[in-house]
Amino acid sequence: MENIKEVISYLEYFEDENRTFYHWDPHETSSEGNIILSYPSYDGGLNSFIDVVYKSGLLMDDYAAHYKGGFPGLTPEKISAADLKELRGMLTFIIRAERFTDGSWAHAAKDKLFYYMLKRLDELYKKKK
Incomplete structure (x- = not known):
């Protein structure tokens, strides 16, 4: 896993309570009459973070074997107790x-x-050092 420090460097970015990470573009109707549903437009920082994560080696092919929940299961408590896998x-x-x-x-x-x-991730990285 490369670039872990670069991934962790986004901690301050996500900590900012006043940051706007995205906005929803409104739905539209094309000239042919097709409806184009609304979708999120992410700011440059969030897109950059996603790119860094993809390049870091942190993502797993078999992630479902290590995390079986969904969004409702992701809580600060579960995250803070998670091991690296x-x-x-x-x-x-x-x-x-x-x-x-x-x-x-x-x-x-x-x-x-x-x-x-x-x-x-920062806590686990510091423990490993």
């Missing part, structure tokens, strides 16, 4: 969820799930 599974779940559910990253940023995951 569980944490990687949780992170992979959220990152990949955006493919299937627009706004998954928005939810994770707004509810500080990314913040708690990075905080836990």
